[in-house]
Amino acid sequence: MFRKRSTWALPYVIFMVLFVVLPLLLIAFYAMTDGNGHFTFSNIAGFFTDAKFLNSFLVSLEVALENTLICLAIGYPVAMILSNKDLNKSAVTALLFILPMWINALMRTMATAEIFNAFGIQLGKGTLLFGMAYDYLPFMIYPIYNVLNKMDKSYAEAAADLGAKPATVFLKVTLPLSMPGIISGVMMVFMPTVSTFAVSEILTNNTIQLFGSVIQEQFYNMMWNQGAALALVMLIIIGITTIFSSKKDGEAEGGLI
Amino acid sequence: MKVDPKDVIIDIQHISKSFGDKTVLNDINLYIKKGEFITLLGPSGCGKTTMLRMIAGFTPVDEGTILLEGKDISQVPPHKRPLNTVFQKYALFPHLDVYDNVAFGLKLKKTPKEEIDQRVRKVLKLVSMSDYEDRDVSSLSGGQQQRIAIARALVNQPKVLLLDEPLSALDLKMRKDMQIELKEMHEKLGITFIYVTHDQEEALTLSDTIVVMNEGKIQQIGTPTDIYNEPVNSFVADFIGESNIVNGTMICDRKVRFIGHEFDCVDEGFGENVPVDVVVRPEDIYIMNNLEAAQFTGKVTTCIFKGVHYEMTVVTNEGYEVMIQDYNAFEVGSEVGMLIKPSDIQVMKKERTCNTFEGEMTAEDAVEFLGVEFDCLPQEGLEKGDKVKVEVAFDKVDLMDNLDEGVTEGDVDFLLYKGNHWHLTIKTEYGFNVYVDTNDVWDKNDIVGIRIDKEDIKITKISE
Numbered sequence: 001m002f003r004k005r006s007t008w009a010l011p012y013v014i015f016m017v018l019f020v021v022l023p024l025l026l027i028a029f030y031a032m033t034d035g036n037g038h039f040t041f042s043n044i045a046g047f048f049t050d051a052k053f054l055n056s057f058l059v060s061l062e063v064a065l066e067n068t069l070i071c072l073a074i075g076y077p078v079a080m081i082l083s084n085k086d087l088n089k090s091a092v093t094a095l096l097f098i099l100p101m102w103i104n105a106l107m108r109t110m111a112t113a114e115i116f117n118a119f120g121i122q123l124g125k126g127t128l129l130f131g132m133a134y135d136y137l138p139f140m141i142y143p144i145y146n147v148l149n150k151m152d153k154s155y156a157e158a159a160a161d162l163g164a165k166p167a168t169v170f171l172k173v174t175l176p177l178s179m180p181g182i183i184s185g186v187m188m189v190f191m192p193t194v195s196t197f198a199v200s201e202i203l204t205n206n207t208i209q210l211f212g213s214v215i216q217e218q219f220y221n222m223m224w225n226q227g228a229a230l231a232l233v234m235l236i237i238i239g240i241t242t243i244f245s246s247k248k249d250g251e252a253e254g255g256l257i
Numbered sequence: 258m259k260v261d262p263k264d265v266i267i268d269i270q271h272i273s274k275s276f277g278d279k280t281v282l283n284d285i286n287l288y289i290k291k292g293e294f295i296t297l298l299g300p301s302g303c304g305k306t307t308m309l310r311m312i313a314g315f316t317p318v319d320e321g322t323i324l325l326e327g328k329d330i331s332q333v334p335p336h337k338r339p340l341n342t343v344f345q346k347y348a349l350f351p352h353l354d355v356y357d358n359v360a361f362g363l364k365l366k367k368t369p370k371e372e373i374d375q376r377v378r379k380v381l382k383l384v385s386m387s388d389y390e391d392r393d394v395s396s397l398s399g400g401q402q403q404r405i406a407i408a409r410a411l412v413n414q415p416k417v418l419l420l421d422e423p424l425s426a427l428d429l430k431m432r433k434d435m436q437i438e439l440k441e442m443h444e445k446l447g448i449t450f451i452y453v454t455h456d457q458e459e460a461l462t463l464s465d466t467i468v469v470m471n472e473g474k475i476q477q478i479g480t481p482t483d484i485y486n487e488p489v490n491s492f493v494a495d496f497i498g499e500s501n502i503v504n505g506t507m508i509c510d511r512k513v514r515f516i517g518h519e520f521d522c523v524d525e526g527f528g529e530n531v532p533v534d535v536v537v538r539p540e541d542i543y544i545m546n547n548l549e550a551a552q553f554t555g556k557v558t559t560c561i562f563k564g565v566h567y568e569m570t571v572v573t574n575e576g577y578e579v580m581i582q583d584y585n586a587f588e589v590g591s592e593v594g595m596l597i598k599p600s601d602i603q604v605m606k607k608e609r610t611c612n613t614f615e616g617e618m619t620a621e622d623a624v625e626f627l628g629v630e631f632d633c634l635p636q637e638g639l640e641k642g643d644k645v646k647v648e649v650a651f652d653k654v655d656l657m658d659n660l661d662e663g664v665t666e667g668d669v670d671f672l673l674y675k676g677n678h679w680h681l682t683i684k685t686e687y688g689f690n691v692y693v694d695t696n697d698v699w700d701k702n703d704i705v706g707i708r709i710d711k712e713d714i715k716i717t718k719i720s721e
Contacts, residue, residue, distance in 0.1 A: 162410075177350075
């Protein structure tokens with residue numbers, strides 16, 4: 001039975017079914033049923049009718065967008081510096097950005113919150129964005145660094161040779177050619193930020209409730225069906241943005257997704 | 258040779274460049290005439306690409322100046338230089354189509370749209386790529402990409418076109434076709450072309466002037482015929498075309514002795530009994546069955562058909578191996594006689610006749626040179642710390658397979674067959690050059706141990 005090469009994929013198929021497909025089906029099933037197992041749309045409709053859900057979702061989107069922009073604004077220059085061999089001669093610089101990732105994200109976040117507390121800084125949206133950017137920055141830097149590092153230097157040289165000033169070289173050549181890295185980075189930061197929960201609780205003292213926290217709250221209160229419906233809606237909305245952004249740049253070479 | 262300064266477009270004066278400890282260019286002087294097709298030719302690492310990149314402005318100049326039409330451009334950034342480059346790997350912008358790639362430079366200069374249109378069409382026609390305007394550059398073949406790269410540079414009507422090994426990524430047939438087209442383009446446009454290549458045949462085919470470079474220095478500048486027929490040293494002779502290079506002695510003017518015989522030649526001014534290098538091209542040796550009329554005789558050991566001619570190796574009665582090309586085949590094993598016309602003998606000054614190093618005594622019987630300590634015979638009157646000149650004959654340097662047996666080690670950087678022995682250039686681990694005559698066969702990049710017997714180390718004190 002192992003003569004056909006396709007049978008070698010069996011373990012992976014089983015794994016995917018058990019840990020990806022089945023849980024997804026379970027989420028869908030819970031979302032579409034009430035507590036007694038009867039089919040209903042009321043859970044999903046709840047998302048669109050309950051102001052609390054919609055609001056927290058919009059706040060999540062806003063925070064995720066802001067966080068993504070902050071990470072991009074800091075991450076792109078950092079990636080450029082890291083990929084420039086004249087500026088970055090040792091591996092230490094790269095290590096400095098990776099080092100925090102060796103520590104559990106939750107502990108890092110709690111420590112960050114403690115530092116804010118120690119300095120008497122009020123926890124709120126500012127501290128939330130700080131903590132999120134701190135958490136997700138490496139996910140933005142890495143794919144952009146990857147693309148910039150592999151980019152043939154002669155593209156920039158060719159542009160300069162044809163009369164482009166350094167700023168024009170960046171805008172017309174380097175930036176468009178690093179788009180696949182930017183898209184990867186944006187998705188890797190934006191998507192997980194929407195569903196963050198613990199970070200927002202710790203860093204805002206529960207004053208800002210992100211969508212992830214709302215879903216978690218449902219499960220805490222044994223409202224499995226409502227929680228599943230919210231998770232499903234979020235998955236679908238994120239899924240749509242993914243399809244949209246990957247269509248825009250089909251040949252995302254060097255990216256991570 | 259004096260040249261009217263008005264005819265000179267680029268004047269390179271005393272250019273030097275090092276990357277870290279490594280000197281890539283060492284005091285280069287060169288002028289390039291308007292409208293010339295000039296080729297920088299040399300093996301990899303000789304500094305030719307660095308020189309081109311300096312002219313383009315990508316690599317900053319350490320020392321010296323580059324004048325373009327009399328104006329110093331050494332400190333001008335690349336985007337302000339009226340030159341354009343064709344890159345080795347084309348460097349076409351993958352996010353733009355053919356038209357936008359070619360129009361890139363013109364758009365930056367805010368050229369009116371109609372003019373851009375017109376000029377892009379014209380240049381695409383010149384490179385025979387008229388119907389490809391809307392194509393994605395990644396959908397083009399290597400040769401087509403090459404044409405677009407040339408078009409993208411030419412459309413800006415540069416004063417000088419720089420080409421960095423532009424054909425090296427193409428297959429042989431394509432390369433030959435592109436060579437002809439490049440030559441035609443050059444004639445048609447009248448723009449100065451500066452071309453970089455390691456392919457000597459390409460250089461001979463294309464150029465008006467060839468600059469042969471090695472180890473950061475210009476070895477020879479001349480027309481292709483000059484370079485081929487009158488190489489100035491054994492490096493150029495070996496690098497350009499096939500050649501027999503042997504040691505000889507200039508007996509007096511117009512008389513030279515090599516491979517155990519005396520020959521008439523046309524060279525003068527070397528002095529009497531001076532060691533020289535002698536070059537004879539394989540097609541310049543006449544080979545015949547008549548042994549009586551011959552200057553020297555030998556036995557054919559190999560004979561290979563090369564298409565137009567036969568290439569034969571003959572071992573002379575004195576034991577020298579010579580390569581001969583002739584339209585007629587001579588059977589392997591047959592006795593043959595050979596003749597060389599005086600004008601076909603090229604005599605060259607020897608760059609050096611023995612290894613000379615700077616050293617320092619570390620004890621009465623030990624001396625440090627090549628970055629390591631060698632044992633030597635006890636030196637009277639010399640003390641530890643004295644600066645000395647160390648001389649070692651080429652054939653007194655011993656090369657070892659086993660690195661542990663050597664005092665220092667190095668890799669074989671350059672090989673030259675001299676008829677009956679090999680002349681090697683060894684680059685030692687501390688970056689020194691050691692020249693070795695040996696009968697053993699080594700390959701390029703072999704790593705060898707180096708040992709010198711103490712009796713063979715000749716030491717003289719450097720007087721201060």
